[in-house]
Amino acid sequence: MSASTVPAEPLVSPEIVSSIFYGAAVSDALVLLVAEMVAGTPRLTWGNEGAVQLLGYALSDLCALPVSALVPTLRGGEIKLLLRRERSARMSLPVRTASGALVETVVLCTPSPSGRMWTLRLVPAANEQERALRATADAHERRFATLTERSPIPTLLSEQGMRLAHVNDAFCSLTGLQAEQLLGTGWMAVVHPDDLDGVIEQVVAVLGGGDGEAQARLVRDDGTERTTVIRFAHLFTPGVGAGFVGTIEDITDRLAFEARLAHQANHDPLTGLPNRTLLAGHVAGRFRPGSSGLACLFLDLDNFKVVNDSLGHAAGDELLVEVAARLRATVRPGDLVARFGGDEFVVICEGVDEADAVTLAERIGAALARPLRLGGVDVRPHASVGVTVQTAEHTDAEELIRDCDIAMYQAKAGGKGRITVLDQQARAEARDKLRLVTELRQAIEDRAITLLYQPIFSTADGTPVAVESLARWQHAERGAISPATFVALAEDSGLISGLGLLVLDETCRQLAEWDAALGVSAPGRANVNVSALQLDGNLAQQVADALARHGLHASRLSVEITESALMKDPASAREVLTELRALGVQLAIDDFGTGYSSLAYLRHLPVDCLKVDRSFVAELADGHTEIASAVIALAKNLGLSTVAEGVETAEQAAELARLGAGFLQGFRLAQPMTGAATAAWFADRVR
Amino acid sequence: MTTHLVRPGADMTPSLAAAPTFDLDAVLASIDTMAAQKPVAAQVVSVANAEDTDAKALSQTLALDVALASRVMKLANSAYFGMRGRVTSLQFAVTVIGFTTVRTMATVALTDLDDESRLPADFWRMSTGAALAASLLAPRFGERPQDALCLGLLAPVGIALLHHNDPEGHRELTAAESTCLGRRTAEVRRYGIHALRLTAVALEQWGFPSSMIAPLSAVDDLAAHEGALLRAALELASRLTVVDYVPVPVEELTGGVLREDAVPPVLDRVAAEADELRLAMLGD
Numbered sequence: 001m002s003a004s005t006v007p008a009e010p011l012v013s014p015e016i017v018s019s020i021f022y023g024a025a026v027s028d029a030l031v032l033l034v035a036e037m038v039a040g041t042p043r044l045t046w047g048n049e050g051a052v053q054l055l056g057y058a059l060s061d062l063c064a065l066p067v068s069a070l071v072p073t074l075r076g077g078e079i080k081l082l083l084r085r086e087r088s089a090r091m092s093l094p095v096r097t098a099s100g101a102l103v104e105t106v107v108l109c110t111p112s113p114s115g116r117m118w119t120l121r122l123v124p125a126a127n128e129q130e131r132a133l134r135a136t137a138d139a140h141e142r143r144f145a146t147l148t149e150r151s152p153i154p155t156l157l158s159e160q161g162m163r164l165a166h167v168n169d170a171f172c173s174l175t176g177l178q179a180e181q182l183l184g185t186g187w188m189a190v191v192h193p194d195d196l197d198g199v200i201e202q203v204v205a206v207l208g209g210g211d212g213e214a215q216a217r218l219v220r221d222d223g224t225e226r227t228t229v230i231r232f233a234h235l236f237t238p239g240v241g242a243g244f245v246g247t248i249e250d251i252t253d254r255l256a257f258e259a260r261l262a263h264q265a266n267h268d269p270l271t272g273l274p275n276r277t278l279l280a281g282h283v284a285g286r287f288r289p290g291s292s293g294l295a296c297l298f299l300d301l302d303n304f305k306v307v308n309d310s311l312g313h314a315a316g317d318e319l320l321v322e323v324a325a326r327l328r329a330t331v332r333p334g335d336l337v338a339r340f341g342g343d344e345f346v347v348i349c350e351g352v353d354e355a356d357a358v359t360l361a362e363r364i365g366a367a368l369a370r371p372l373r374l375g376g377v378d379v380r381p382h383a384s385v386g387v388t389v390q391t392a393e394h395t396d397a398e399e400l401i402r403d404c405d406i407a408m409y410q411a412k413a414g415g416k417g418r419i420t421v422l423d424q425q426a427r428a429e430a431r432d433k434l435r436l437v438t439e440l441r442q443a444i445e446d447r448a449i450t451l452l453y454q455p456i457f458s459t460a461d462g463t464p465v466a467v468e469s470l471a472r473w474q475h476a477e478r479g480a481i482s483p484a485t486f487v488a489l490a491e492d493s494g495l496i497s498g499l500g501l502l503v504l505d506e507t508c509r510q511l512a513e514w515d516a517a518l519g520v521s522a523p524g525r526a527n528v529n530v531s532a533l534q535l536d537g538n539l540a541q542q543v544a545d546a547l548a549r550h551g552l553h554a555s556r557l558s559v560e561i562t563e564s565a566l567m568k569d570p571a572s573a574r575e576v577l578t579e580l581r582a583l584g585v586q587l588a589i590d591d592f593g594t595g596y597s598s599l600a601y602l603r604h605l606p607v608d609c610l611k612v613d614r615s616f617v618a619e620l621a622d623g624h625t626e627i628a629s630a631v632i633a634l635a636k637n638l639g640l641s642t643v644a645e646g647v648e649t650a651e652q653a654a655e656l657a658r659l660g661a662g663f664l665q666g667f668r669l670a671q672p673m674t675g676a677a678t679a680a681w682f683a684d685r686v687r
Numbered sequence: 688m689t690t691h692l693v694r695p696g697a698d699m700t701p702s703l704a705a706a707p708t709f710d711l712d713a714v715l716a717s718i719d720t721m722a723a724q725k726p727v728a729a730q731v732v733s734v735a736n737a738e739d740t741d742a743k744a745l746s747q748t749l750a751l752d753v754a755l756a757s758r759v760m761k762l763a764n765s766a767y768f769g770m771r772g773r774v775t776s777l778q779f780a781v782t783v784i785g786f787t788t789v790r791t792m793a794t795v796a797l798t799d800l801d802d803e804s805r806l807p808a809d810f811w812r813m814s815t816g817a818a819l820a821a822s823l824l825a826p827r828f829g830e831r832p833q834d835a836l837c838l839g840l841l842a843p844v845g846i847a848l849l850h851h852n853d854p855e856g857h858r859e860l861t862a863a864e865s866t867c868l869g870r871r872t873a874e875v876r877r878y879g880i881h882a883l884r885l886t887a888v889a890l891e892q893w894g895f896p897s898s899m900i901a902p903l904s905a906v907d908d909l910a911a912h913e914g915a916l917l918r919a920a921l922e923l924a925s926r927l928t929v930v931d932y933v934p935v936p937v938e939e940l941t942g943g944v945l946r947e948d949a950v951p952p953v954l955d956r957v958a959a960e961a962d963e964l965r966l967a968m969l970g971d
Contacts, residue, residue, distance in 0.1 A: 078879070078880055080879065081711075088715065157832060160788070161763070161768035161783040163832065166826060169904065183823065184822065184832065184956070186956070188769050207782055209970060240833070242743065242783075336724070
């Protein structure tokens with residue numbers, strides 16, 4: 001702001017005034033001029049040494065110069081702006097020198113009290129050093145501008161808030177817009193509306209100092225979207241304020257690649273359906289304990305193995321793809337269809353009750369049943385469907401799917417192409433079974449499955465010649481569990497191998513113990529039952545190992561295999577029997593006569609003994625001797641021995657002996673006993 | 688203030704005697720008086736001009752003038768700066784809108800430009816139009832947008848000063864001349880100085896940097912690059928504001944830096960944003 005002119009008061013002596021005037025007059029650092037109104041025109045009337053040097057005029061020439069010639073940019077009346085009557089003025093003006101050159105100066109003008117005379121002080125606006133500094137700064141700025149302009153990295157420059165002062169070509173290319181459309185706040189229209197708040201938040205933080213970054217989708221002029229990471233850096237310009245530099249990384253392709261990987265990890269490559277992993281996450285994300293409305297449909301294709309085996313795997317795959325497509329087309333929008341594995345599919349629906357879920361299952365059944373041509377054959381796919389709707393008893397998402405799986409097995413068990421809703425009883429039974437499996441596993445690990453031994457007698461002299469090992473499970477809470485129950489359970493739950501090994505090893509151990517205790521009075525042989533599921537390439541080695549472990553000869557062991565087990569895969573069964581036979585163990589067919597086996601086939605099996613099923617022995621009491629007699633005769637003709645099971649009366653024993661049975665076994669003859677009791681029993685018999 | 692109209696056909700050569708009863712000295716004196724009457728605004732201008740100022744110091748001074756501070760907050764949160772209501776402190780507002788803009792707003796307050804009753808019709812439409820046009824075009828001319836915005840906003844200060852001192856005469860003068868150049872010529876004839884030059888004098892007196900003043904001084908020199916942006920901005924604002932305006936080709940005004948085909952999108956943006964800026968500046 002300008003200051004008022006102070007009237008000159010004679011406060012100092014004339015000598016001092018004279019001295020100051022002299023100093024000013026000869027100074028070349030100070031440029032001083034005096035102007036006066038001469039005949040209505042302001043003219044210079046005096047100048048000091050500094051003025052003569054700066055302007056290049058001789059003092060005599062300077063002293064007649066119109067002020068307008070000195071400051072040519074002040075045209076006409078504008079001289080008044082400088083030569084003011086009562087106030088000093090300060091103006092940046094170019095002054096013209098004698099050579100005609102213009103020198104940028106700040107002109108400070110102070111009027112005399114009369115208002116007709118002015119003192120002008122000229123200060124050159126910028127010296128060489130300042131000009132050089134400015135040139136350097138300008139060069140820096142140009143270098144930066146060039147760098148960003150040519151950079152392949154999209155770059156933004158804001159000098160105020162969200163307003164951009166500069167964008168480079170790379171950013172224009174990224175958005176498909178021209179710089180003019182992006183400058184100012186124009187670029188905000190490019191940021192996806194849902195992401196703009198996040199960007200502004202970051203800018204707010206960055207304007208306050210520091211760095212930041214935001215992920216934002218940019219919408220190009222052609223409507224396509226690019227996903228980017230914008231990294232912001234604080235930018236402060238002294239005297240101006242705060243802005244930011246933003247650099248942009250286009251991560252669209254990277255995200256797409258990651259999404260493809262994630263999709264592959266969560267989807268079945270054949271059908272494109274979500275896989276088990278995604279299903280688990282999907283259900284877990286929607287499962288709220290105690291609520292309802294979440295339903296699970298578990299589908300298992302009926303006869304899929306038949307299609308695979310008869311038409312080939314390509315046809316099987318084609319069927320799965322078609323089933324997937326039909327499922328997708330049948331469910332409601334928002335329902336999830338997943339491939340659980342193999343020929344199993346799961347549908348998850350929300351906001352439905354049991355009736356809705358069953359209706360959907362029926363609709364799915366109808367959609368699947370439409371004929372489909374596979375390898376030249378018309379196939380009508382059917383599925384067994386288990387349905388479960390969430391109840392208060394479901395504590396987690398996994399339980400819901402597990403129950404649905406159970407329901408599907410129930411549907412399957414009830415006949416193919418059925419829909420079964422898991423009822424409370426079935427659910428409880430299934431849970432109970434699960435718990436029992438866990439306990440059975442523990443019992444096997446703890447060797448809590450014990451063995452009882454039932455003597456087998458020779459009909460020739462009535463002496464005990466062998467024992468059969470019988471597994472028993474005494475449950476702490478449930479009491480004795482029937483072998484029919486726990487063996488089946490072990491077969492269903494993959495525990496049969498462990499159970500079989502336990503029986504085999506314990507029997508051998510017991511034999512060795514009896515040998516040690518009784519010497520020649522010990523049981524000559526032990527019969528061990530083997531499940532169909534144990535009939536694999538490992539069995540012979542497992543038997544050999546057990547015998548070796550307890551120092552027994554192979555002849556001390558007889559392996560009993562049910563007829564039905566042999567008939568599941570006769571070729572491989574024959575191989576396993578051959579290996580066992582090679583070891584030297586005896587082989588017996590258990591429950592003979594109940595398995596519909598081909599007699600022709602039987603002839604080729606390397607077995608030593610047939611065990612006459614207890615049902616045929618029981619018939620003897622009613623006078624029906626036909627089957628027992630036929631079996632015994634058949635064995636005799638094939639050169640095999642026979643053991644009759646379930647002998648309960650002396651009459652049965654006598655009749656069997658008469659029919660030619662070699663050996664007898666039954667509750668009436670001797671009950672199954674513990675190892676110790678068996679030892680005592682055999683010791684007694686000797687005495 | 689006595690008003691003297693120039694006789695039609697009078698000598699066009701400007702001279703001190705062109706409007707002998709129009710007291711330029713009084714107008715210049717009023718510039719100082721304004722500062723004295725609004726000391727806080729004057730202080731803000733002064734603080735904002737200091738080389739070593741920071742947002743904290745500036746906001747502390749600004750806080751002394753509640754009306755001005757609230758306008759700064761409003762402007763910082765306006766669509767123009769795109770901050771969408773995120774500016775909640777005065778210091779941050781100063782950071783967002785920039786020191787130059789704060790200074791400009793203080794100057795607006797200083798010169799009573801916020802009192803529309805004392806201004807020519809369309810004054811604010813013209814100045815916000817010029818400001819936005821200057822800001823949008825600034826990068827083409829190698830200028831900072833915010834400096835250009837402020838230059839555009841403040842350029843018409845001289846018009847307001849002339850209007851304050853000679854409302855009728857200036858209104859008639861404006862009505863009679865349809866081009867920017869014509870008006871300036873008429874102002875020189877009548878007052879010995881045209882409005883933009885008067886703005887330059889006022890800004891210089893208030894200590895604005897020469898970068899703000901040089902374009903105002905060079906506005907009549909078509910060969911001078913530093914006046915080109917201001918000429919273009921005023922031209923665009925006139926096209927939007929003045930009824931029956933006869934456009935002057937922007938190539939002529941800018942030495943070819945700006946071409947006519949680039950003008951329409953800029954006019955669209957100016958038209959879209961001008962009202963918002965005007966409301967923020969006036970605090971309505």
